[in-house]
Amino acid sequence: MRLAINWFKYSAPTTFYGLAGKMVPYFAWPAAILFPIGFYIGFFVAPTDAVQGEAYRIMFIHVPASILSMFIYLILAGYAALGLIFKTRLSAMMAAALAPTGALFAFVSLWTGALWGKPMWGAWWVWDARLTSELILLFLYLGFIALQASIDDPRRADRASALLAIVGSVNVPIIYYSVQWWNTLHQGSTIKFTGTSMHVAMQQAMFTMLVACWLYTIAVALARVRSIILEREGNTQWVRELKEVRS
Amino acid sequence: MSAADFFAMNGYGFYVWGSYGVALLVFVVEILMVRHRRQLALRQLQLMNESGDAQ
Numbered sequence: 001m002r003l004a005i006n007w008f009k010y011s012a013p014t015t016f017y018g019l020a021g022k023m024v025p026y027f028a029w030p031a032a033i034l035f036p037i038g039f040y041i042g043f044f045v046a047p048t049d050a051v052q053g054e055a056y057r058i059m060f061i062h063v064p065a066s067i068l069s070m071f072i073y074l075i076l077a078g079y080a081a082l083g084l085i086f087k088t089r090l091s092a093m094m095a096a097a098l099a100p101t102g103a104l105f106a107f108v109s110l111w112t113g114a115l116w117g118k119p120m121w122g123a124w125w126v127w128d129a130r131l132t133s134e135l136i137l138l139f140l141y142l143g144f145i146a147l148q149a150s151i152d153d154p155r156r157a158d159r160a161s162a163l164l165a166i167v168g169s170v171n172v173p174i175i176y177y178s179v180q181w182w183n184t185l186h187q188g189s190t191i192k193f194t195g196t197s198m199h200v201a202m203q204q205a206m207f208t209m210l211v212a213c214w215l216y217t218i219a220v221a222l223a224r225v226r227s228i229i230l231e232r233e234g235n236t237q238w239v240r241e242l243k244e245v246r247s
Numbered sequence: 248m249s250a251a252d253f254f255a256m257n258g259y260g261f262y263v264w265g266s267y268g269v270a271l272l273v274f275v276v277e278i279l280m281v282r283h284r285r286q287l288a289l290r291q292l293q294l295m296n297e298s299g300d301a302q
Contacts, residue, residue, distance in 0.1 A: 039267075048257075055259040058266045065270065100280075104273050112266040119262050216274065223281045230288040234295060245292040 011090050013229045014238050020222040027222070031215035038208030046201040058116040059202075064210040066109040068217060069137060070172050072102035076144070077169040080162035090225075092158035093232065095165060096148055097225035101217050103141035109134055121185055129178035130186035133171055140168040154232055 042060040049056035076098045083091035113131065114124040125131065144161050151157035174181075179188045190198050198206075233239045240246075256263045 043253075053259060054256040055262055057256070057263055061266055061270045101277065104277055108270050108273055111269050115262040115266045119259055220277060220281055224284065227281070227284040227288045230285075230292060234288075234292055239292065240296055240299075244289055245296060 011088055013090050013093065013233055016090055017226055017229045017242075020226050024219050024222050027215045027219035031212050031219060034208055034212035034215065038205055038212055041201055041208060042205035046205050047199060052120060055116060055119050058112050060205045060209050062109060062112040062116060063206055064213040065105045065112065066134065067210060068213050069102055069105040069109050069134070070175055072098050072105060072217060073137060073140070073165075073172055074169060076102060077165040080158075080165040083158055084162040084166075089232070090229075092154075092162065093225050093228045094221070095144075095158075095162065097221045097228055098217075099141055099144050099148070100224070101220050103138060103145065105213070105217075106134060106138040106141055110138065117185075126185050128184040128186060129182035130175065130184050133175040133178050136171055137168075137175060140164070140171060144168075 038060065042057055046057070046060075048054055076095045079091045079095040079098070082088060083095060110131070113134075117126070118124050144164055147161040147164055148157050151160060178184060179186050230239060230245075254260055254264070
């Protein structure tokens with residue numbers, strides 16, 4: 001019961017603004033430390049790949065960026081759905097705060113994929129299931145952002161973009177299973193639930209980079225949602241009495 | 248392994264550093280954008296407060 005009360009307390013923008021501000025460094029600093037560690041393991045500890053040579057090292061940024069681009073979308077859609085059902089203001093703001101970061105990870109996934117595809121497949125881009133569905137994911141993010149920006153009334157903007165986010169979430173399992181459902185050029189995942197054939201240092205590098213990307217995402221989304229709260233709650237007393245606004 | 252060998256990545260240097268370079272750039276630009284958005288929001292609110300006090 002107490003847990004429920006606390007949850008609702010922190011789901012109010014008034015309290016979450018301060019809480020988010022306190023939380024940012026706890027995610028930002030570990031991310032700033034883990035990125036160089038992951039890079040070090042990936043480039044100085046992990047051995048050269050037997051098949052792909054040095055080019056495989058793109059994996060340590062490509063795979064985490066791709067995973068994040070999909071996960072962030074699901075979290076965004078979850079927040080959007082919460083906002084739609086319970087009309088909680090903060091949920092919609094969190095969805096809006098996650099969208100740019102998700103779009104950037106989708107872009108990084110496509111960009112690093114092109115730079116990996118060229119030497120390995122001989123093509124920057126092919127219209128196969130995995131690549132095309134990831135491109136659609138990027139467009140879904142951009143559509144969400146554009147829809148938010150194009151409707152002046154925040155409540156209507158939240159509702160419209162929430163619908164887009166929820167409908168678009170069917171694309172995420174399509175991306176994930178595309179390498180199994182269709183005959184694609186894109187390789188399947190090396191790490192499976194049943195184990196992996198990957199060298200231990202390669203696993204460590206990828207896992208470290210993945211955690212760093214997660215921490216980065218949380219830090220950036222929390223920092224961004226604070227600005228969104230300020231933008232949307234600007235006419236309220238508590239925002240006007242914040243010391244950073246009064247000074 | 249020399250530094251030149253490291254950056255050459257056995258011929259894949261362009262692809263490897265093109266990947267990591269752009270990813271790093273994206274992160275840096277996003278952090279600057281988040282910072283800029285906060286400054287913009289605060290400035291707007293400060294202006295609103297000042298015009299409110301003047302009335």
